[in-house]
Amino acid sequence: MNLILFGPPGVGKGTQGERIATDKGMAHLAMGDLLRAAVRDKTDAGIKAKGFMDAGKLVPDMVVVAMIEEKIVADAEDGFLLDGFPRNVTQAEALAVMLKKHDLKIDRTIFMDAPEENLINRLCGRLICRACGFGFHRQYSPPLKSGLCDRCDGELYQREDDREDVIANRLQVYREQTAPLLNYYQHQEGFFKLDAGGEMDAVYAALQKLV
């Protein structure tokens, strides 16, 4: 099965996507994670992407489309979950062409949404393990030992773009560029809306039903 999860930053695409992908044995292709790895490794794509990411803007389409195509092709056999791609209509069109070229299709496109207040709270309090990437939240799911990951004892950090000023930019970019995807996908077969404003396990149960 191949899935797309889309929605605003902080809605839980990463957390819920990782969980469902693990349960179903699909590859979790998170565009933001791929870009952060490219920045860390100082690849050509990473060098191009860094300034955009730090400012909360979208990385140019050509860069992300090339990166995701490589991953989709590599992971097509067991199915994949796209998280954070596409993020605008140009990317959605490029994805459609790419899928056709590789004789693949998307089975479900799930739009996750939550009130903006929840998104800002979730993003501001988010902590991530530098070693294993696992996510915590200062208030809603704090680590057992302050500053350290429960799973691997790695150091927890706050993402540069989870600062309040950058969050405002990311939400603005979402409204202007990503929200129009709703029009693009909502009449296509396999489209569902998921209310992701509730508690994590309840949202997951609803997601499982859709998948």
Ligand code: AMP
């Ligand atoms: P995320 O981890 O999904 O919140 O993404 C972090 C940042 O990576 C975004 O704010 C963008 O700068 C960049 N990014 C992620 N996905 C895309 C995409 N599909 N197109 C362009 N930029 C992206």
